[in-house]
Structure formats: C-alpha cells, structure tokens
Amino acid sequence: MLNIKNLEATIDNKLILKGFNLNIKPGEVHAIMGPNGSGKSTLANVLSGKSGYEIKGEIKYNGKSLSELSTEERAQKGIFLAFQYPLEIPGVNTNIFLRTSLNSVRKANGEKELDTLAFLKLIKEKSSELGIDEKFLSRQLNVGFSGGEKKKNEILQMKLLQPKLSILDETDSGLDIDALKIVAQGVNSYKNKDNAFLIITHYQRLLDYIKPDFVHVLSNGKIVKTGKAELGVQLEKTGYTNLV
C-alpha cells in the first residue's frame, strides 16, 4: 500500500528525514517510536501533503507517486491524519464540518453525497460507538474542547471517512487512561484486512491497547531498528539511549 524509498525532507533549510525507508501492506499496523526531534511529525506531515517541505526520494501509495497529489486528493484517496494538535475553527459547527468533509470525499470517489438526514443517522451511530455525546457535535469545531475531546473527535472523523491508511500522530499524548482506552477501541474496531495504520508515538502505553505488527525506531531522520511488538516493551524499559 505504502512504499517509501530513500525519503529526504527539508524544511527551512534543515534536513529532517535523511534516507527514510518503510513499506506498509494492507491490514498491517506499524508503530513509529522515537525521541523528540527525530522526525516523527515531519513524516506525518510529508505523507499528508503539508506544504513547505522540500522532498527527495520516492513515496508510492498504491503504486502511484504521492508527490503528484494535493493534500485534499490524498485525503480523498484514503490517507487520513489524526492531528497531534487538532485545529480550532470558530463559528463552524462540528456536524457541518464532518458532513462537508465526508461529502467532499464521497464526491471525489463518485459516490452520492449524503443529505442531512442520512448524515445525522450515520454520525449518531459512529459517535455512540465512541461514547461521544451528541451535544458535542453541535459545538464549534474543537473550540473549547478538552484535549481528550479533540482526540476523540479525530478518531470519530477517521471512522466516518473510512480511510485506507490512517496516520495517528501522537494521538495518545495528553490523554488520560479512560480516553486512551476509548481511542484504542475506536482504532481496533476499525482495523481490518484492507486498511493499515501508522501510529506515531513516544510511549509504549498506547501499544498496550493497539497491538502493532511492527515497531520501528526513528532516530535522526532514519529508522535505526525494526522489530515486533516486543521491541516497544523493551524500549519502555531501556529508553532510546542505547539505540540512538
């Protein structure tokens, strides 16, 4: 599904990713762990198509080069990024944002747009799965949301848009244990053989709830070690210092 070869990414004349390689197949869950400044968020931004980065190397998504696609085209083709810091958009009702988003994606894929009624039915179902109160959906997008509410909202959007590749950028940071469990349940319930996850995190604790197939250690813009789920547990005990 995703094949990254010798990726280099530069921002403000600073080289962040320095020959990054990664292959993800449908149905797999990959975790990327690493210390601050190792390039984790840059990876998420580059994959989702944020502007400002100078890119070298190759990123193929389902056989096609990603660099030719705009941010919205990548989203429409099934790349989803759960933001580390979801943005507040004052005056925009959460429901309206979610519906606009879903319909943009549907339209791009030649599907019929959902009318208000059909959308409300769908969103009610999805939000109750995550234990999200309906009142929450009529609030302004992320405005005055707690950290946990913002992250739950990201997972709700993921479940709504049904992406092929979901990138979770430090979704666990700032979550209490209950919120963490809900987020993990949300991910686990969406996981299937056709879609894949790239989970970016500092800590092992999210991986206690979402079992990764592979754990990669990112350091100084490169993957320095790859292992199975046990690698995460080991890192929790020994820290990154031995590896980086």
Add this chain to the structure above:
Amino acid sequence: MKAEDLKNNKEYKYGFTTEIENIKSPKGLSEETVKFISNIKKEPKWMLEWRLKAFNRLKVLKEPNWQKPKYPKINYQDLYYYSAPKSASEKPKSLDEIDPKILETYKKLGIPLDEQKRLNGIAVDAVFDSVSVATTFKDELTKKGIIFCSISEAIQKYPELVKKYLGSVIPLSDHYFATLNSAVFTDGSFVYIPPNTKCPMELSTYFRINASETGQFERTLIIADKGSYVSYLEGCTAPMRDENQLHAANVELIALDDAEIKYSTVQNWYPGDEKGVGGIYNFVTKRGACRGKNSKISWTQVETGSAITWKYPSCILQGDNSVGEFYSIAITNNFQKADTGTKMIHLGKNTKSKIISKGISAGNADNMYRGLVEIKNKAINSRNYTQCDSLLMGNKCGAHTIPYIKNGNATSTIEHEATTTKINEEQLYYCNQRGLDQEEAVSLIVNGFCKEVLQQLPMEFAVEAQKLVAISLEGSVG
C-alpha cells in the same frame, strides 16, 4: 475594456445588461433636471419645492473627503439623473402589463415577480434604474392596513405620511450626498405598518441599475407605528461596465413606541474587474430613529459588491429603553475598498446598542471599520458593546479600525473589542486533510468567521448570503 472581456469575466454573474428603450432626463445636474424628475412623476407642488430647497442647499455644500478610499472627481454634469424603461412610463397596473424583458431580467436575478411562484412568501418591490416596476402581494398586505409601495406612489396617495416623516431622520441639508439625493431621488420603497401589527411576511426591495452613465438615487422610508414589527430586506446588482457608476441612496427608518424594524441588506453591486476598473460607488446614507420608548432598530448588512462602499447605517436612540443593533459583514477583494461602520447616538435613558462588525479583506483591497458610539449626558444607564473583527487573506490587503467613543455620563458603559487575524494556513491544511479543496476550506472558515452576522439574516437569505461570501472570495487564496 471591451465587451468581449466583460463577457469573459465570469466572477460576477449578474453583470448582464438588458437591452431596453429608456426615457432619460436631460444630462447633468440642474434645476431643469430636478423639475423634469418631479414633473415626470406628476408630483404635487410641495414635493417639487422640497426638492428645489435641497438643490439650492447643495450649491453651498462641498463633497466630503475625509474618507479613506479616495476616488477621482465625479463630474455631476456628465450623469443622467433619471432613466426609466419606456414601457414603465405608465405604471403597470398588474404584472401582466410589465415589459416581459424586465420580468426576464428579474427572473435571471432569481427574483420572480410572478406571484404564483411566491418567493417564499416575501413581498417584493422591484426598482429598475429609476423607477419601481412592480410590487407583489399588495392586496394581502392592504387587508392588514400595511402600506408597501414605491415612494412615488406614496407621495401621490399618502402625502400626509410622507410630509410628516420624509427628511425627519436625514435632514434635507445633512451632507452632500444626502442633499443630492433629496434633490434628485427617483424611486424607492415606502412602508407603513399600522399600530399593533406584525407584518406577516418579509418585505423586500430589489434594486437593479441597468442603464449606463446613470446614477441611482433611491429613497426608502419605513415607518413602524406603535407596537408594530417589520422585517425588510434589500438586494442590489448592476451590469458590468468599465465606468464607475454612482449609487447614492437615502434610507430613513422610524420606529415609534414598542415598535421594531429589522433592516437587512445584501449588497452585491458590480465590484469592478480584477484590475479595479469599473464598479459602483456605493455612497449611501442610512439612518434609523428609535423615536418611541422600548423601540428597536436592527441593521444587518452583507456588503460584498461595489468598487467603493462608504456607508454608516446608524441609530438615533431617542426613546427611553430603545435598542439599536448593527451587524455587518464587509468583504473586499481585488481592488475593492470599504469604509463602513455605524453610528449609535444614545439620547434616551437605559438605551442599549450592539455592534458586531466582520471585515474581510483579500487581494489588494482595503477594508475600514469606522464607527461612532456617543452616549449623551441625559442618556443615563445606557450601554454599548462593540466587537470588530478583521480577517486578512494574503499580504497585500489592509484592515483598519477607527472607533470614535464619547460617553457623556458616569452611569453608562461602553465596551469595545477588536481583533485582526490572518487566515490561518494550519486551519486550511486541516480542512484539506479532511478532503476539502481550497475554495471549500476558505468558504467554511470565512462563513464561520461571519456566523454571528449571518444568523441575523432571514432564513431565506442566509443561505444565499453564505454562497455570496464564498463566491466573493473565489481565487483569493493559493
């Protein structure tokens, strides 16, 4: 600019011209022109005298020039002050008698005058260049004693009401453009709501400038008698031309005891092209008097068109406990300029005013909020709250806020909040990542920014206004 270029400019969809035979006044501003207008409208003597008084006053007045957007000197002798479709010289008695070309024009604008099609139960007065061509739902309103007709008709039929109130809020000698309007105003709407009557439908006037080299000088007068309520909406469009056309309207509102007037404007005059050629000069005087106790006047405006918008819809809060409100969205793109805001003059006790202004500036445009809040010494226990937000798109545009605040007593309070923000790249990225393209993202964010104002509009027009907000900013990012 050639006609072909104009055709290629797809941004402004109301830019077409209707080929129609016109009756025009002699060119230029003179006593003859004033007499011509009064004569063609078969006005009574008192009306002509009123106009001539204004005309004489105009001779000693100077055009103001303190505004931020400057413009080349207007040659008042080079304009036509009256232009009317020939077919309307005898006012049509029913819709069947209206020139089909005019009906077609309004249909293209999305304003069906055909009552069978009932525009969501909204009564419409349609003003084409200098004359009112049709007023719908007249009979239904008459049953309730509501008068909704053109001002020309009101001068003939209800002279006592017109004499009593015309010029009572905007005095004849107020300032250059108001006085000019008083001398040469051609048509506009007249509304009278009798005591204790709630007007059962939205009243609406649709202004269309069609003829070239023509100024539009409309005059609107709305009177809400004791305990009555009316919601009124005006819309405006004009063809695309490479000349600048002047629109200098006067609008007067009077609310008596316990009455409420809600006045909404969706202004979409031709803004000029991307290089700033052509467009309407929208120099308008709008003023409401809350004359009675507990009365309320609320202005809502969505200003997206015009080359220059220069207006301050105001409230004079004379009655005790009266309330004035001003909700505004002003969008300027390309080379458009706006200098707009409001004046809230508190005279009565316990009077309240609220100002919510949202200015959006893109391209090379310049957007200015200018407002006066004045609480006089006898207006004890009065309050004002003002919030001015500016949103900038790109780095060549400008936003300015100039509040004038005068508080004449110690028991009153005035609050002013202002913010200026640039459209946030991170927000756009977030929207893009959710599948929205750039235009959709901008539209969503900007509509969110304007929400407090948009929700003041009558339902039927809120949707239209949201679309207009998005269209006005097309191509301004990225």
